[in-house]
Amino acid sequence: MTSDKKNASKIKKYIGYTLPIILMVLFLYLAFNKVDFQKVIQILSKLSIGWFIVFVVVFFFSHFLRALRWKVMLNSTKQSSSLLNLFGATMIGYGLNSIIPRLGELYRGFFAGKWENISRSVVLGTIVVERVIDILALGISVLITVLIYNGDLYSELAWLKATVIFGFAGIFIIIIVLFLLVKFKEKFYSLILNVVSKLSEKAAKKIANIFDMLIDGFSTIKGTLNYIWVLVYSVLIMLSYGLTAELGFYVLNLQNDNVINYSMAWTVMTISAFGVVIPTPGGAGTYHFIGITVLVSLFAFSNEAASAYVLLTHTISIFIFITSMFLFMGYINNKREKMGLQRENFYSVIKGGKTE
Numbered sequence: 001m002t003s004d005k006k007n008a009s010k011i012k013k014y015i016g017y018t019l020p021i022i023l024m025v026l027f028l029y030l031a032f033n034k035v036d037f038q039k040v041i042q043i044l045s046k047l048s049i050g051w052f053i054v055f056v057v058v059f060f061f062s063h064f065l066r067a068l069r070w071k072v073m074l075n076s077t078k079q080s081s082s083l084l085n086l087f088g089a090t091m092i093g094y095g096l097n098s099i100i101p102r103l104g105e106l107y108r109g110f111f112a113g114k115w116e117n118i119s120r121s122v123v124l125g126t127i128v129v130e131r132v133i134d135i136l137a138l139g140i141s142v143l144i145t146v147l148i149y150n151g152d153l154y155s156e157l158a159w160l161k162a163t164v165i166f167g168f169a170g171i172f173i174i175i176i177v178l179f180l181l182v183k184f185k186e187k188f189y190s191l192i193l194n195v196v197s198k199l200s201e202k203a204a205k206k207i208a209n210i211f212d213m214l215i216d217g218f219s220t221i222k223g224t225l226n227y228i229w230v231l232v233y234s235v236l237i238m239l240s241y242g243l244t245a246e247l248g249f250y251v252l253n254l255q256n257d258n259v260i261n262y263s264m265a266w267t268v269m270t271i272s273a274f275g276v277v278i279p280t281p282g283g284a285g286t287y288h289f290i291g292i293t294v295l296v297s298l299f300a301f302s303n304e305a306a307s308a309y310v311l312l313t314h315t316i317s318i319f320i321f322i323t324s325m326f327l328f329m330g331y332i333n334n335k336r337e338k339m340g341l342q343r344e345n346f347y348s349v350i351k352g353g354k355t356e
Contacts, residue, residue: 020101020280027275027285031292032307039304043252044312051250058247059320062240066090066130069233070112073126076222078118085115088328095325098282098318105131110349115332125217128210132174137234138273139164139171145270148263149298156298163274181214245269248313254305268294272310282318 067087074081093108109124116123142164146153154161180188192211197204221227246265249255271294275286288310295306333343342348 023278024280024285027280027289031285031289031310035303035307037307039302040308040311043254043305043308046253047312048251048253051247051253055244055247055251055316056320058240058244059317062237062244063087063090063094065233065237065240069230069237070126070130072226072229072233073129073217073221074116074118074123075220075226077122077220078116081116081118085332086112088332089115091321091324091328094321095323098321101279101281107346107349111329111344114344114349115336121213122217122220125213125215126220127217128213129217129221132178132214133230133234135174136171137238138270138277139167141238141266141270141273142167145267149267151298153267153298157271157294160271178214178218181211242266242269245313248309252305252308252312254301254309257305258299258301264299267298282314282321284314284318287314 064087067083067090070086070090071081071083074086089108089112092111093104095104096107097104105127106124109120109127112118113120113123142160146160146164193204193208196207221230242262242265245268246260246262249258249260249265254260268291272287272291275288275290276283278286280286288307291310291313292303292306295301295309296303301309329345337343
């Protein structure tokens with residue numbers, strides 16, 4: 001019996017590691033199997049250095065806003081939290097996500113918890129809450145896209161309507177769960193765990209951990225002003241993502257052959273974001289496939305121009321994330337060492353983290 005459980009666990013881990021790679025390869029093939037790469041290289045060779053610099057600056061700023069929002073969320077736990085540490089942990093998280101999907105979310109919390117000496121459960125709780133906020137923001141952003149698009153977006157992208165319906169159903173469920181969790185914490189918590197535990201003790205423990213992190217995360221956001229700032233930063237993050245998407249076209253001088261505006265970039269950004277949700281390393285393959293589909297079918301871009309755009313924006317993103325991961329880790333550790341504090345790495349942050 002024990003042997004069967006071990007084998008099942010090994011198979012589950014194997015699938016967990018290999019499935020993202022399989023999905024990445026499959027979607028990369030679907031995205032580029034009909035693309036003339038000589039033309040793609042020609043388009044990429046026309047890259048504008050000036051616009052490239054602006055793109056990188058806005059890209060960094062959009063993620064700096066995330067660190068600012070995170071600092072607001074942690075205010076009640078530690079008002080003096082270092083923005084540098086939070087920004088560094090954020091970029092480390094994205095860097096790891098570029099290699100192993102979702103692992104970066106954990107390490108982002110581990111590094112921030114260690115560097116700031118904050119309870120690991122509280123930090124991870126704020127990250128879970130952030131992801132809930134991001135899901136809500138994406139859902140609203142997609143709805144805005146449907147309203148501002150000049151045409152029937154549902155008929156042009158057949159899969160989108162079902163995705164939006166299921167997505168908003170999921171968002172509605174999340175809102176209800178959060179309301180019940182905050183309003184009737186003990187009763188709702190116990191009821192759910194009792195029901196789930198009858199089906200699976202393991203699932204009940206996982207749900208209990210998620211609920212605990214949500215409660216810890218929400219408990220850090222205290223005061224009307226903090227809630228307002230979390231909302232403001234969430235809006236600014238989405239707007240800056242849209243601006244980054246628009247600047248990508250100017251980096252390749254695609255405005256010479258196509259009509260480029262913020263509304264179009266917003267549509268590309270929100271719909272291609274579904275590709276990042278699917279767990280492939282750094283959204284590779286899924287982002288490319290959906291991005292090309294949107295640009296070709298909705299905005300009449302050539303396959304080659306669309307391919308150049310998604311390759312450029314994705315490659316820059318991954319390069320910045322992975323490079324920043326090591327640069328921030330090195331810089332912050334050097335700074336800590338001068339202050340007589342311990343250097344941290346991917347192994348040390350797992351051990352001995354503050355849990356209360």
